[in-house]
Amino acid sequence: MKLRYPALALMISVGLFSCKGKDDKQAQAPQATPVSIDSARIAKAIYYDPYQATIVALKTVEIRSQIQGFITGIFFKEGSVVKQGQPLYEIDKRKYLDALQQQKANLSSAIANQVKAQKDADRYSFLLKNDAVARQTYDQAIAQLQTNKSQVAVARAAVASAQTDLSYATIRAPFTGRIGISQVKLGAQITPGSTLLNTLSSENPIAADIIVNESDINRFYGFQKQGSDSTFRLQLSDGTKYLKPGKIFAIDRGVNNQTGSIKVRVQFPNDQDILKDGMSAVLNVLNTVSGDRVQIPYKAITEQMGEFFVFVAKDTTVTKEDSINTVKKDTAAAKAGGIQTGKYMIAKQQKVTIGPRVNADVVVLSGLKAGQRIVTAGFQRLKDGGKITLGQPQGQGAPGQGGGQSQGGGQGQTGKQQGK
Incomplete structure (x- = not known):
């Protein structure tokens, strides 16, 4: 009887140690971050x-x-x-009316002088044909006629000027x-x-x-x-x-x-x-880029040094070979869980170019396609390539701000690499 009890005690202590080791490994295994996910969609964006x-x-x-x-x-x-x-x-307008009358009188006088000069020129022309007058007298008459015609033109212009002043x-x-x-x-x-x-x-x-x-x-x-x-x-x-x-x-x-x-x-x-x-x-x-555009909730955007990023949810499958390679390269992974296989989701940080906001959404000009799943909440402590699961996010910050502030140190290097 004395020999059986020590053996039983040894078996119990080995079993307890084994269970404790498994619990420690499970406790140390990386946990998936609970997040909220939405899909990028095509929507009418008129702004x-x-x-x-x-x-x-x-x-x-x-x-x-x-x-x-x-x-x-x-x-x-x-x-x-x-x-x-x-x-x-x-x-x-009184003085302008008087000036107009004066210019009209001057015009009448100039016209009368022109008529007289025209008659003199006609008379001397007839006499010249009969050699009854000197050629010089005829030329003087013709010159006087031209002078009188010019004076009539001047008088007409003065009348027009006076009429213009009167109209003013x-x-x-x-x-x-x-x-x-x-x-x-x-x-x-x-x-x-x-x-x-x-x-x-x-x-x-x-x-x-x-x-x-x-x-x-x-x-x-x-x-x-x-x-x-x-x-x-x-x-x-x-x-x-x-x-x-x-x-x-x-x-x-x-x-x-x-x-x-x-x-x-x-x-x-x-x-x-x-x-x-x-x-x-x-x-x-x-805006010329209005129309059917890819849109996502604005709260999914994080900003780092003037550049904008989102976390894209992707399904991934880890085979036994992949897990073994990861364990060999990563001592922490080996200590945490050893070989792990199966399907789960990860979040990959992706750079985007955004346009104007449309209500609670924002237009994505490049970097995303319609149908891609993005993390909209719970990414404050999320790292590029980290495991995620659908669930109630813990300690989510203000939309569009929390991610960029809390992960400035952890993701700054990733942002620079993607920017290059």
């Missing part, structure tokens, strides 16, 4: 680039007088719409538009070319001016050749959306070499008089 805009009238003129005098009449309501050719101001006494609207508040009152004396009377601007159509970087010039030239009703959308300063479509009216002749930018003018209909000259607005311009 606009905002530009600060200033509403400008296509036609604006400062009204000034071309003659000197005193204002004797104002024929419009300030701030109203005036028609082309409508009288706006009248300058005292009534200032008319050069085009249909809205006139502003008058800068002069009745009886004010004005100086030609310098005294500002008023400002007139057109309203329909109207335009929005934006400043565009020179790198985007070709994009706007393309819009000028072929655009759609959805290319330009205007948003007013109070947030109201202007529903009328716009089109490019003009692109400035050249780039400003000081700023590297160019002015673009977009025309809009304004039949309801909503847009006013000088208003501030935001012009939303359709």
Whole structure:
């Protein structure tokens, strides 16, 4: 009986040691990180680039007088719409009427002198044919006739000039538009070319001016050749959306070499008089990469030194041979679990080029294909090539930030290698 108990105790102690060894190995075996996974998908991505805009009238003129005098009449309501050719101001025209009458009288006198000279020339011509007058007398008559004709032409030009000055006494609207508040009152004396009377601007159509970087010039030239009703959308300063479509009216002749930018003018209909000259607005311009694009949740993006990455979930199978090779190369793996085989998922870090955000998603311009599975949560402590499993992530950070911050040291080298 004494010999049987030590043998039983030895067997129990060997069994306990064996179980403890297995438990230690299982405890030391690397565990899969629980993550959330979503798939990259093709979706409609229509988005606009905002530009600060200033509403400008296509036609604006400062009204000034071309003659000197005193204002004797104002024929419009300030701030109203005036028609082309409508009288706006009248300058005292009495002296211009007198000047016109004087020039007309001078014209009549010049015409009378021309008639007399013509008769003299005809008379001397008849006498010359009969040798009844000297040739010199005839030549003098012809010269006098030409002089009188020139004086008539001068008198006619003086009459036309006086008529023009008289017409300047009534200032008319050069085009249909809205006139502003008058800068002069009745009886004010004005100086030609310098005294500002008023400002007139057109309203329909109207335009929005934006400043565009020179790198985007070709994009706007393309819009000028072929655009759609959805290319330009205007948003007013109070947030109201202007529903009328716009089109490019003009692109400035050249780039400003000081700023590297160019002015673009977009025309809009304004039949309801909503847009006013000088208003501030935001012009939303359709992005050329809009359309069916690969999109993923923005929270799946991590940023490292200005580059963007995602973790792509991939299925992998480890054979016995692969596991043996891993154990031979990796002492830690040998200590942790030894030979392990089977199917599981790993997360591979992949560099992507992203575009604009669309609500909670972001457009991926390159680096991903539709259908690829990406890790959207739980990647804060995940390493490139690490095991993952579907489950509730632990300690997930803020979307789009946690991954980039917490794994800056662990993944920085990976990011550099992929960037190369």
